[in-house]
Amino acid sequence: MGTHIATTPFGRRTVTLGLIASQAAAKQVEEGATVDKWEVFRDIRDAKDLLGATDRALSILHALLTCRRPVELVAGDNLVVFPSNVELIKRANGMSLPTLRRNIAVLMDCGLVIRRDSPNGKRYARRGQGGEVEQAYGFDLTPILARAGEFRQLAESVQAERRALLLVKERLTICRRDVVKMIAAGINEGVPGDWPTFRQRYEAIIARLPRTAPRSLLDAIADELEDLWLDVQDTLESFVKSQNMNPNESQDETHIQDSKPDFNSTDESKHGSRNKHEASTNVAETDNVRTLPKRDLPLGMVLNACPEIATYALGGPIRTWREFIAAAEEVRPHMGVSPSAWQEAVEVMGLENAAVTLAAILERTEHIRSRGGYLRSLVDRARDGMFSAWPMIMALLNARMSTMENGAAGKVRRSERGGTQSGVAAKKPSSLEISSALAKSLQGKGWK
Known part of the structure; x- marks a missing residue:
């Protein structure tokens, strides 16, 4: 006559449907099934949240x-262990009873082990x-063997979810960084666009991001951020393409030089409207001042x-x-610019830009009769966003370069004419000197 194996808990503990389900699953072990108990334990540890187990x-x-002792759990073996509570507490690194x-x-509720209680509730063999061992009463580890495949699938799903969560966090972080820096670049570079709305959209999206959030919420927020990123990217790329800008920003100077400004003025003393007309036609002939660089002049x-301006430096x-x-403020009275005109220029243009404008006017002072009226006309254009000091400075630089090139060419021509005339004393050599070997090489190639 065989020994009856108890399936109900001892004492006042009741039988639940979960306990019945665990016992039924433990009976469905394939014959000859074998698993490594520590591999299964690692799967259970990874899937503990899905199983409802605690640390x-x-x-x-x-x-x-x-x-x-054996590392492997084998179907058909007696998989019941019967440690005492004292031994369990010791092996579990200590805890209260x-x-x-x-x-x-x-x-028990997670279906990881099954109780095999003795008639008196004690654990023994x-x-x-x-x-x-013919009969053992304690904890049956058969569910670990029977559900090893299930635990493996749960662990893989948890690992996949963990990887997906990591990817969405990376995506969210990169998208946040790109949006913030691209909006800042658009504002700092003066790119036309609805930047306040972009910032409000970004702040509204980030406000919905809690400290800890499920992956579904992070995915939704990342999708919204990517939509915002696309709008900002399209705005910046459209502006760059419209300006034909190069990555090394060398095109900025090309825009300025192509404008060919020449701010020569003839008569600003009596006609304010003429001052404005000359400022509009000579200072910035480009149709859109926004094409000019927004950074400060070096x-x-x-x-x-x-x-x-250096002659007035203190x-x-x-x-x-x-x-x-300080030099600009020193030269202002000598140019006939009133304190009120200077103060208005400082308020509208800023102190540095006002000083640069005044220095540029000083360079062309012999062509401008009313320096104060001309400055006021430029201030009016700057107030409307139609003036920049860049074209004035670039025009002066181009004029100086042209003068230097023409002067050097004239010296060379005069030197050549003096060399061909007989009886003429040798003149002082020009700043452009070449070696005799190079001169012979140039003559051999047809250079005159």
């Missing part, structure tokens, strides 16, 4: 697995004459274009913008 419950499960009992119940470029050469502005 303490897994600690107890780990302790139960250590009570069985109520915590132990509560987490053992969690293992009855051995035969050969010392082999001080070195301004000093090269406007060397006259205490030596101009090295900083503060010294440049």
